[in-house]
Amino acid sequence: MRFFPLALLMLSLWMAGGAHATDRPIVAAASDLQYALETVAEQFRADTGHSVRLNFGSSGNFRRQIAQGAPFQLYLSADESYVDALYREGHLEDQGTLYATGRIVIMTRKGDPADPDDGSLEQLRERLAAGEIRRFAIANPEHAPYGVAARQALESAGIWDEIKPFLVYGENVSQAVRYALSSDTQGGIVAYSLALAPAIDARARYALIPEANHAPLHQRMALVAGADETARAFYHYLQDEPARDILRRYGFLTPDDGDAGPDRAAVPPEARPGTPLESVL
Numbered sequence: 001m002r003f004f005p006l007a008l009l010m011l012s013l014w015m016a017g018g019a020h021a022t023d024r025p026i027v028a029a030a031s032d033l034q035y036a037l038e039t040v041a042e043q044f045r046a047d048t049g050h051s052v053r054l055n056f057g058s059s060g061n062f063r064r065q066i067a068q069g070a071p072f073q074l075y076l077s078a079d080e081s082y083v084d085a086l087y088r089e090g091h092l093e094d095q096g097t098l099y100a101t102g103r104i105v106i107m108t109r110k111g112d113p114a115d116p117d118d119g120s121l122e123q124l125r126e127r128l129a130a131g132e133i134r135r136f137a138i139a140n141p142e143h144a145p146y147g148v149a150a151r152q153a154l155e156s157a158g159i160w161d162e163i164k165p166f167l168v169y170g171e172n173v174s175q176a177v178r179y180a181l182s183s184d185t186q187g188g189i190v191a192y193s194l195a196l197a198p199a200i201d202a203r204a205r206y207a208l209i210p211e212a213n214h215a216p217l218h219q220r221m222a223l224v225a226g227a228d229e230t231a232r233a234f235y236h237y238l239q240d241e242p243a244r245d246i247l248r249r250y251g252f253l254t255p256d257d258g259d260a261g262p263d264r265a266a267v268p269p270e271a272r273p274g275t276p277l278e279s280v281l
Contacts, residue, residue, distance in 0.1 A: 030078035032191035060143025080220035096222025137179035137188030
């Protein structure tokens with residue numbers, strides 16, 4: 001297990017002194033981290049007295065922005081290949097580290113006549129055949145890793161070509177959740193971590209899609225070249241057990257865990273802190 005004691009974090013921040021004591025480095029984070037990372041950042045501030053600014057969006061868009069010189073200091077991607085590419089191009093300090101593996105779910109809003117059933121997408125196939133699907137939401141596979149995983153799951157189920165005319169694409173997976181829960185949409189495939197957020201859980205029904213139906217969502221983070229001491233401290237903080245425990249609460253598998261399985265337990269919604277749905281969507 002990666003371990004970076006809090007005392008060392010505090011010492012590194014104190015030694016930085018000067019402007020770094022008040023700077024708030026900007027973190028570019030995949031939108032599936034919205035609730036989990038906000039919770040980690042709050043705990044980091046409570047433990048160290050320092051803060052970071054969190055920007056959530058699609059990993060692919062952030063990858064392009066960092067290559068163009070956007071002022072991010074830490075990059076948390078939902079697809080480790082984007083981190084590898086930025087490192088090869090000289091934008092990152094190193095190849096970073098794996099911080100989580102994500103999952104996807106099929107989601108419908110409460111009140112929709114269909115149930116997500118067992119995540120096999122068989123009911124979705126039946127609804128397509130019956131003409132009941134008019135809109136179905138996923139993140140844009142062009143730049144959102146969770147959109148790629150959704151497409152792979154639909155391809156695995158043999159219904160990608162049939163459902164393509166009815167797809168609505170979120171700019172990122174958070175926006176895909178908003179579309180999936182709208183009254184004129186018959187569900188979507190989105191991040192498990194967002195489905196577990198209390199404000200979303202209250203409005204949705206969902207089922208885990210088998211991991212075998214899509215490529216693993218290995219999520220990697222790395223410091224951008226020139227990152228300050230607060231960004232470095234937050235990077236190390238994310239690798240310690242308190243932060244990893246928060247990630248687990250939101251359905252992520254962390255590097256310390258064994259294989260993720262479809263029955264791996266998650267903390268019930270009432271035990272998961274979260275911000276109002278409207279602040280995300």
